[in-house]
Every structure is written in C-alpha cells, then in structure tokens.
Amino acid sequence: MTTARSPRMTFGPSAAPANRAGTRRFRSRMTAVFAVAAITPLVLASCSGGGDSGSGGGEVESLSILDYYNNEPDSTLIQTAIDNCGEEIGVEIDRRTVPGADLIQTVLQQASSRTLPDVLMLDNPDLQEIAATGGLSPLSDYDVDTSGFAEGMLEAATYEGEVYGLAPTANTIGLFYNADLLEAAGIEPPTTWDELKTAAAALTTGDQYGIAFSAIATYEGSWQFLPFMWTNGGDETDLTTPEVAEALQLQVDLVQSGSASSSVLNWSQADVKDQFAAGNAAMMINGPWQIPALQETPEINWGTVQIPVREEGQTPIAPLGGEVWTVPVTGDDAKQAKAAEFVSCMSNDENQLTLAEARYTVPTKTALAEQYVENVPEMASFTEQVANARSRTGQLGEEWPDAATVIYTAIQLALTDQATPTDAFEEAAAG
Numbered sequence: 511m512t513t514a515r516s517p518r519m520t521f522g523p524s525a526a527p528a529n530r531a532g533t534r535r536f537r538s539r540m541t542a543v544f545a546v547a548a549i550t551p552l553v554l555a556s557c558s559g560g561g562d563s564g565s566g567g568g569e570v571e572s573l574s575i576l577d578y579y580n581n582e583p584d585s586t587l588i589q590t591a592i593d594n595c596g597e598e599i600g601v602e603i604d605r606r607t608v609p610g611a612d613l614i615q616t617v618l619q620q621a622s623s624r625t626l627p628d629v630l631m632l633d634n635p636d637l638q639e640i641a642a643t644g645g646l647s648p649l650s651d652y653d654v655d656t657s658g659f660a661e662g663m664l665e666a667a668t669y670e671g672e673v674y675g676l677a678p679t680a681n682t683i684g685l686f687y688n689a690d691l692l693e694a695a696g697i698e699p700p701t702t703w704d705e706l707k708t709a710a711a712a713l714t715t716g717d718q719y720g721i722a723f724s725a726i727a728t729y730e731g732s733w734q735f736l737p738f739m740w741t742n743g744g745d746e747t748d749l750t751t752p753e754v755a756e757a758l759q760l761q762v763d764l765v766q767s768g769s770a771s772s773s774v775l776n777w778s779q780a781d782v783k784d785q786f787a788a789g790n791a792a793m794m795i796n797g798p799w800q801i802p803a804l805q806e807t808p809e810i811n812w813g814t815v816q817i818p819v820r821e822e823g824q825t826p827i828a829p830l831g832g833e834v835w836t837v838p839v840t841g842d843d844a845k846q847a848k849a850a851e852f853v854s855c856m857s858n859d860e861n862q863l864t865l866a867e868a869r870y871t872v873p874t875k876t877a878l879a880e881q882y883v884e885n886v887p888e889m890a891s892f893t894e895q896v897a898n899a900r901s902r903t904g905q906l907g908e909e910w911p912d913a914a915t916v917i918y919t920a921i922q923l924a925l926t927d928q929a930t931p932t933d934a935f936e937e938a939a940a941g
Contacts, residue, residue: 570848572602576616577631577833580607587868591678595855601848621645626838628849634666634677634834634901639908641669647837648672652850659857662830663874666901675834676857679871682828682895683734683797685818686804689811691718691792699815700793703738703760706818710769713792720769722782722791725761725925729911730779731918733829733902734795735761737817739917740827740900746913747905749920749935756820758924758931765925775925786810797831798870798892814891830899832871872896 573596579588585607596603606627608616614636620626632640640646649656649672656664656673660680667675685706687699691713700706710720724734735757739745744754764770777785779796786794787807795817804812816826835856837849855861862873866882872893873882879897883890903910919938923929929937 568844570601570844572604573629573845573849573852574604574606574627575629575631575852576606576608576613576620576627578608578610578613578633579631580609584869587865591856591861591865595852595861598855599848599851601852626840628838628840628842628845629852630836630838631833632675632836634663634675634830634832635903635910637667637675637834637836638669638903638910640836641672641674642908645839646674647839647846647850648674649676649837649850649853652837652847654850654854658875658877660830660874660876660896660899662896662899662901662904663832663834665904666830666832667834669907675836676853677832677834677874678857678862679866679869680830680832680874680896680899681797681799681871682830682892682899683737683795684814684816684828684891684895685793686786686796686800686812686814687793688786688789689813699813700818701815702818702822703820706793707760707763707767707769710764710793711767714769717790719771719785719791721764721793721795722770722777722785723761723764723774723795724777724779724782725774725918725921726776726778727918727922728778729914729918731921732914733831734779735917735921736900736902737795737826737828738820740829741817741824742820745905746910746917749913749916749939752932754935755931758921758934761921762924762931772925775922786812798872798889801870801888814888816891816895825898826895828895828899829902830896832874 575592577588579585589605592603592605610633613632617626617630617640626645637646654676656676659676663677663680664673667673667677685699692699692709695712697709697712700709706721713720725731738757738760739754742753742757744751744757765772765774779800782791782794782796783800783803785791786796787804787810789810804810817828819826835853837846837853840846857874859875859878862875862878863882863885865871866873867886870886870889872889873879876897879893883893902914906913916935916938919941920929920934923937924931924934
C-alpha cells in the first residue's frame with residue numbers, strides 16, 4: 511500500500527483534433543504565423559540600425575514565461591521551481607498560465623502580435639511542429655548541456671539534429687493491478703500477452719472486468735495502443751504490417767472475450783482509473799498521474815508492472831509524456847541567452863528530483879533513477895519503463911498527429927467489428 515500524497519492534474523496526451531484535414535490546416539497556419547513572427551524582429555533591428563538583438567543586448571532583469579500548469583498542486587509546485595531558477599539566474603519572473611487546450615492557440619496569437627514569451631513550455635509532441643516553423647532557438651546556440659538525459663526525451667525535443675528544449679521530468683504508462691484480487695485468484699501480475707489474457711479472463715466475474723484500458727477516439731486511445739504496437743515490432747511509419755495488426759488483435763480479443771468492457775471505446779484514461787478505483791476492473795493500463803487519486807481509495811491495494819510483452823525476452827517500449835521548456839525566437843539575443851539559462855536550471859538535478867517526487871513523474875536524467883526509486887518506491891516500474899520509452903514524434907516528427915488519428919480510428923473500427931485488425935488501418939487511412 512502506498513502513502514498518501516496530494517492530487518495532481520492529469521498528464522498524458524491531450525484530446526485529438528476533430529479530423530486530419532483540420533490538423534493540416536492548423537499546422538499550415540502555425541507555420542505561416544511563426545514564419546512572419548520570426549522575420550519581423552530581424553527586420554525591425556535592421557531598420558533601427560541597432561545591434562544583433564531587438565533590445566540592444568542590455569542587462570536582462572526579467573523573463574516572461576508561458577505554461578499550462580494552471581491546476582493545483584502543479585501550479586504551485588512549478589511556481590516554486592520557477593521562482594528558485596529566477597533567483598539563481600538573477601531575474602524577475604512574469605509568469606502566465608493557460609489551460610492545456612488553449613496553449614497552442616495562445617502561442618499562435620502571441621506569435622502573430624510579436625509578443626511571444628521569453629520561455630515557452632510545450633507538451634513534447636508539439637515541439638517539432640513549432641521548431642519546424644523557425645519559432646524556437648536551438649539550445650546549442652547557448653552551450654546548454656544536454657548530456658545525461660533519457661534518449662527518448664531528447665529525441666522528442668530534437669528537430670533536424672538540434673535540441674530545442676529540456677524536460678525536467680517525464681511520464682509514461684504501465685499496468686496497474688489490484689493486488690488483493692490477484693492474490694485471491696492465485697495469479698501473478700502478467701508480463702506477457704498470453705498471461706494478460708489468461709489473467710483477465712480469470713479475473714472477470716459478475717460486474718468485475720479483468721482489465722480496463724482506453725480505446726477512445728482521441729490521442730489517448732493511440733497513446734495506450736503504442737506500447738503494444740512498438741514492443742511487438744510495429745511502427746507508425748507502416749501501420750499495415752502484421753506486427754501492428756497483432757497488437758490490435760490483442761485489444762479485440764480482450765473485448766470480444768468479455769475480459770474488457772466494450773465501453774473502452776468511450777473511456778478516457780480518467781474513466782479507466784474510475785473503473786479500477788471502484789473495483790469494476792482488476793487491472794488497468796494507465797499512468798502514474800492517477801496515483802494520488804488511487805490513494806484516496808485506500809481499500810484498493812494496488813501494484814504496478816511494466817506493459818506486458820507479446821513473448822518473453824522482449825523489452826517493453828512505451829510512449830513518453832512530459833513537457834519541455836524552450837526558448838522562443840523573440841529577436842532579443844540577450845533575453846534569449848538568459849532564457850536558455852533558465853531552461854537549463856529547470857532541468858538541473860535538484861529540480862528533477864523535487865518535481866518528480868512531488869508530482870509522480872520520473873526524472874529525465876537517467877543517473878537520477880536509482881536515487882528517485884529509493885525515495886519513491888511505488889514509481890519503480892514507471893522509472894524502468896521511462897528508461898526504454900520512445901518519443902511519439904521520433905519517427906514521423908511533425909507528421910505524428912496524422913498517424914495518431916489513423917491509429918485511434920483503426921482501433922474504433924476493429925473494436926466495433928467494422929473491420930478486421932488486418933484491414934482496419936488501411937480503412938482508417940483511406941477514410
């Protein structure tokens with residue numbers, strides 16, 4: 511049983527755009543707005559006869575920051591880290607927070623009006639799209655040390671060979687299980703697909719399902735599917751391979767056998783947590799951001815393991831969640847350099863450990879893993895999962911949202927018997 515901590519906002523992927531055409535239009539608009547915003551400060555500097563920066567390179571006394579940590583306790587926890595870094599680098603901080611769903615729109619508006627913040631926090635899958643517009647400064651321009659970070663998180667923050675942001679912590683997903691129910695049934699936590707199906711079937715009784723997961727038609731559905739696809743050798747660069755179909759067949763088998771509710775089609779990850787916490791599911795696929803909520807139901811004695819693999823010997827590969835801190839191109843060289851100092855400070859060892867422990871996330875510097883697990887043992891499996899986790903944008907970069915849409919559409923087609931797992935991805939891509 512874990513000890514209680516304060517609740518935190520839900521992490522993981524945000525809701526998907528309504529359709530792929532909308533995603534492309536949004537991307538085109540983003541590129542156009544940032545292109546103009548990036549050029550304008552340079553034009554103004556040239557016309558004014560000033561130096562290399564829009565501000566003339568004077569001493570920096572303040573930095574503006576934009577993030578989406580607007581819920582407690584995250585807002586206060588992040589504020590403390592921000593204030594500490596502001597004091598460390600000798601600047602005042604002007605921080606603004608917006609809801610997660612509004613962040614990109616706010617950034618577009620600021621880019622259009624040339625009022626971009628000096629430091630911008632982004633959900634990691636959004637970084638490459640914005641870096642592609644020329645709206646961000648590569649950290650190598652400021653000699654920021656990016657060594658020692660988990661490979662997957664650096665990959666998420668990299669565009670065309672340059673690292674544009676750093677993340678203090680990361681999150682991912684794993685398998686939660688009701689320890690009392692498994693013990694009563696004489697079942698060990700499953701580590702393979704066959705064990706998962708066997709355990710889920712044995713634990714399904716009455717109103718209790720063996721397992722719950724999210725197969726909703728948003729990025730959350732795609733996010734929860736990725737570990738099974740990636741671990742099985744599937745890849746988003748070709749969603750029509752047998753390895754991808756086998757991963758989808760697993761979900762179909764769990765639902766068609768009755769081991770998972772057909773309502774997984776409509777469940778968000780928060781809904782999945784509610785089912786598990788209510789005792790309606792003996793196992794669930796979910797992330798560590800649900801731990802505080804689970805601690806509010808102490809009657810559920812839970813444990814976690816990494817995502818089961820198709821066969822023994824495979825390494826479970828899950829997607830990386832988490833936010834990166836970046837330096838927008840504002841035309842003020844002095845402030846951009848100072849913003850880079852701030853980004854580096856936010857990801858120093860002390861902040862990584864403090865934020866990870868308080869927020870049930872995982873430090874992104876791999877050397878901190880052992881100390882972190884000693885301090886927060888209930889995060890052991892997630893810490894191990896992060897070490898081998900993968901960036902969602904690692905293969906396709908800014909084209910990832912299109913693939914994510916195809917994935918969750920295919921899942922919906924297969925789980926509603928509109929297509930076989932073999933055909934579902936082709937039909938989703940054609941739709």
